Amino acid sequence: MKIIIVGNGMVGYKFCEKLVAKSEVHLDLTVFGEEIRPAYDRVHLSEFFSGKSAEDLQLAPTSWYTEQGIVLIVGDPILAINRKEKTVSSHSGLTMAYDYLVLATGSSAFVPPIPGVEKEGVFIYRTIEDLEMMQAWAPKAKTGAVIGGGLLGLEAAKAMIDLGVTNTHVIEFAPRLMPRQIDDAGSSVLKSKLETLGLSIHTSKNTTEIVGESAISGMRFQDESTLNVDMLVISAGIKPRDELAIAAQLNVGPRGGIVVNQQMFTSDPAILAIGECALFEGMIFGLVAPGYEMAEVAVASILGTEKVFLGFDMSTKLKLIGVDVASFGDPFIAGSEARSIVFEDKNKGIYKRINISKDGKELLGGILIGDAEQYNLLLQTCKNKVVLPPNPEDVILGSRGGESDGGAGVTSLPDEAVICSCEAVTKGEICGHVIDGAVSIEEIKKCTKAGTGCGGCVPMVKDLVNYTLKSQGIYVRNVICEHFAYSRQELLDLVRLQDLRSYDAVLTAHGNGDGCETCKPLVSSILASLWNELILDKGNDTAQDSNDRFLANIQKGGTYSVVPRIPGGEITPDKLIVIGQVAKEFNLYTKITGGQRIDLFGAHLSDLPIIWEQLIAAGFESGHAYGKALRTVKSCVGSTWCRFGLHDSVSFAIQIEERYRGIRAPHKIKGGVSGCIRECAEAQSKDFGIIATEKGWNLHVCGNGGSKPQHALLLASDLDSETCIRFIDRFLMFYIKTADPLTRTATWLNKLDGGMDYLRNVVVNDSLGIGSELESEMQSLVDNYVCEWKAAVENPEFRKRFSHFVNAPEEKDPTVQFDELRYQKKAQAWK
Amino acid sequence: MVETTKQHWILACPTHDVPENGGVCVKVGDQQIAIFNFTRRGEWYATQNECPHRHQMALSRGMIGSAGEEPKVACPFHKKTFSLKSGECLSGDECSIATYPVEVREGNVFLLIDSHEL
Incomplete structure (x- = not known):
């Protein structure tokens, strides 16, 4: 055939x-x-x-x-x-x-017959070619407009913002935004929310002419008003x-x-x-x-098999520029057969409406703006005619007082309920695969394709997986280890609330058993992230990973490497000479690291304090190469020397490295600052990367090199130095407080529901209202910083711990052997 | 003919030399022995200091803890764990470590070792 x-x-x-x-x-x-x-x-x-x-x-x-x-x-x-x-x-x-x-x-794309649509700078939004043309034009544009305030129009407006045309107008012919999906009240909440994000919204506005010479310079409307724009996207519907x-x-x-x-x-x-x-x-x-x-x-x-198309539910949920918008069932139904329950919070920009049957038992449709977390459940309740609770408002407001209905949501759905409408996967199929052993969302995606389309059902699929596992008697909480039945984030909150300061205190209060190599460094990291006290104090030294316990990186053979901090990679000749002298005196192998500093390898444990005494005397500090902490902020030479440099990237890198030095996190953190778009500091491969622009700094976050390289994504553009630091404060602290153990920022972001849009909302728009809290928490970490090597060499008790034989402190480990390579020593190969 | 090895209690170090819930290494003749002060359980353990996995003298610098009831130490190199009681590798490897009886008397730690190890 x-x-x-x-x-x-x-x-x-x-x-x-x-x-x-x-x-x-x-x-x-x-x-x-x-x-x-x-x-x-x-x-x-x-x-x-x-x-x-x-x-x-x-x-x-x-x-x-x-x-x-x-x-x-x-x-x-x-x-x-x-x-x-x-x-x-x-x-x-x-x-x-x-x-x-x-x-x-x-x-x-439907292009209305407006005079002037053929002008340069007027685009449609449909294919990758369209996008590429927009991309080429956008750098010339200062003010943009989108004709069409529907779903696609708002998407296009987001695209304009992403392209850097931050002053963008949305022109809608109808009296409200998304006229097919939401009502007037919802539209006005959405409108004010979008306006706080920098869009200007005009409804009931009919474009009569696109003016300009060969290229667009403005628009004229039926109400005789005009608007000066130099880029226009038409997204007024499809044909x-x-x-x-x-x-x-x-x-x-x-x-x-x-x-x-x-x-x-x-x-x-x-x-x-x-x-x-x-x-x-x-x-x-x-x-x-x-x-x-x-x-x-x-x-x-x-x-030749039997299957018919019976029309389709046009319910939809999307995130528009970080704002959730959803509509399901019949969002507009009114009249004698229906009742509406409306909740509106103008302060937070939330609007929820549900339409229920006259007897209050059935959900007929609704609208969610600003918070659409309940969308999947409401959609299923509506589609499957699940009987509503006695107080139907609970489904949008949550049960207030009384016992919570917890996971009753997914459990109450029938097996035929379609969870993933893109791929038509039912609850029964998903649960069946879980019982057959597909226990993660990735596996479910693989064997059913659920969640691979628009991705909207993923949270619900997750709930279903967990619910099925639980009903199978399988324990699914994301716990730390056998000693702590909490996630890292939960434990961090407990430790903070109860002001616990040592591993033992945390274990006694919230754990059981005697701890292990998983929870000890994790709790130590939490303690350091919360209080930034000396990690060797309060009996916490033995709860550290060996590297943190001895403030150096253990290497093959059992010797350690020493990495003094060289902020921004800038170093004076005198300090270079000191490093050379120390390396010579203690016979250390020297190598320049990827983070623009110098690593000295092959130091005996008992030599560490003497080595550091000399380095500290010359003005060096610990580089924390041994810790899950800020490593380096790499920089290019910037405007002080470079003929292309826009700003002084070295000074900014030093300022930032010194701000965050010593701060412990779920994993190591690296930064970079480039003085211009040539990006010689490779800042976009770092957890936070800063690139100079004509107007300030662009801040990129959540990149990493390593085994799964990932580029950092743009968080905010054209920031002044102070705002840039404030955003990094918030970003790092938010990461520190919420990431799973040993998760770098890139992986953390990949797992974060809502991804970059959500993160940008939290950090830049302060959508959770925790911005100043995060900043002050970071400030207290910064204020508590001391060089831990300085503290260690000055304290005789601490200093004593740096010996190989406790009963012969002056003797070195006789099993340590070196070979020679290119005029330096190297560790002997594993036996 | 049966050869019997003679065992001796020897003084290793004062108890205050061993950090709480951690270990140190003592030199006994040519041997390196790790001593662990498991304060949380009120117990003391001693094992060989060499991790059998990559033959590194490092176990005394490892973190101690428990797996179920079993006290254990994790090598700082590759986090292989060994029972402090039986010396058995708990990470599923064939290798195991030697353990030694420990006694604390009057503020000192004593080890029972074969005399030929002296």
Whole structure:
């Protein structure tokens, strides 16, 4: 059987995927795509601007199609269908025969016929090419506008902000934002929330003209007002791509769209249409989930199995510029058959409305703005007609007083409840896989594909996994080890609230047994992160990892390495000479590290205090290379010498390194400061990276090198030095307080619900209202700093601990042996 | 013929030389022995100082703790753990370590060791 698919968008791709999975016989499958790229994730298109590449967005690499035996022809649009001969012909001149033809041509942006839309600087927001053109234009633009305050329009506005056009206007023709999804009250809450984030919102505004010479310079409206803008994105809706169908004389709707029946067949029994080009019962479904459902139905129709499309729930949840917006069921229903419960908090920018049946038993629909945590549950309650609790307002406000209903949410759903609507995965399927041994969200994603589409159901899938495991009697809490039944974050809060200051006190108060090599360094790190007291004090020395206990890195053979701090990598010749002298005197191997400092290897334990005495006398401090702590803030030479440098990156790096030196965290922290966009300090590979701009500093966070390199993402731009430090204070403290043990910032961010948008909201917009708390906590750590090596060499009790033989302190470990390599020593190989 | 090895109690160090809930290394002839002051359990242990995994003289610098009821030490190099009682490796390796009886008398720590180790 020969099947040709016209269109390689998300739905066209999904059709291929489902067909290959379902079909038992070999199919001759050919896909024509108009764009030059194979199908990519259009839903997450705006992430292209926040750092994802075109490859990241790809749904499957070209090799996938080859492996599945699918012929993929991209960049070659189909120009005509010959229904009589059952062939299609393409732009490049190919003519190919089909048994079934599937039209998945999607939609294009609807561009209203406003005079001037052809001007330079006016864009649509649809494909990666559109985005690339916007990207090229944006640096020239100061003020931007988006026509369309719907879902896509607001996405486009976010894209503008990501592109650095921070002064952006949203122009909506209707009296409210997202007119199809939310009501007036919801719109006004959303509007004020978006305005605090820097967008200007204009509703009931009708654009009459786009003015300017060859390029746009402004807009004129029906109310005779004007707006000066130098970039405009039109996102006023979609238009089904039905031109092929029209030319082939298939039935189309009066306002466009290829008419399909319940089996997705068009008026020609050999031609099907799916996705945004298909018109079902007078409606175009502009979301990905119904498109996927159509793909599934079309596959069934071609393979001759029974499946019909029954319309689709258009409930949706999204995060717009960090603001949750959701609408489900019938969000607007009113009248005698329905009652509405509305909760509004103008202070926090939260609006919730649920519509319930007259008898108060059934949830009919609703709207959530500012906080959509309950969305999945409400959607399921609505879809499955789960009976509401006696006080229905509890479902949006939580039960206030009385016992909590805890996880009753997911448990009350029937097995048929569709949890992932993109992939049509039910609760029963997910729970079944958990029972069969898929115990993590990643495994569930692999075997059911749930959560791989829009990702909205992931929290609910997580809940289901945990609930099923629990019901199987499997313990699922993310606990530290057998001695502490808490997560790191929980224990940190307990230690802080009860002002505990030693490992033993924490173990006695909250643990059981005698501790171990997992919880000891973890608790020690918590104590240091909270109080920043000397880690060798209060009996805490033996609760440290060996490196922290001896304030040096243990190396092969049992000797230690010594790393003095060289802030920003700047060092005087005199200090360099001291390092050389010390290395010579104690016969140490020297190497420049990746963090712009010098590591001295091969020191005997008993030599450490004498070595440090000399280094401290020359003005050095501990470099904390041995700790899960700030390592270095790498810098380029910056404006003091470099002809490209915009600011003095070295001075800023030194200031920052000295601010955070000695601060303990769940893992090591590295920073970087570059004096210009050439980025010679490689700051974007650091936990926090600062890059000079014309107007200040751009702050990037959560990057790392190592085994899984990840670039840091932009947190905020054009900051002055003081704000930059304030944001780093907040960011680091938030990380310190919430990360799992031994998790670097990149992994922490990857696990953080809401990702970078959420983090930016917490750090930059202070959405949790903890900004000043985080700053003052950081300030107290900074104020408590002392060089621990200085404290160690000055205290005879501490100093005594640095010997190999307690009964022969002057003797060195005789088993330590060195070999020679390139005129220096090296540790002997493992035996 | 049966060869019997003679065992001796020897003075290792004063108790205050061994940090609470931690270890030190003592030199006994050519031998290196790790002594652990497990204050939390009110117990003392002694083992060989060499970690059998990579033959490093490091166990005395390791963190001690418990796995269930079993007292253990973790080598600072690769975190292999060994029972302080039986010397058995608790991380699933074949290797094990020697342990020695310990006694505390009048503020001093004594070890019972084979005389040929002196």
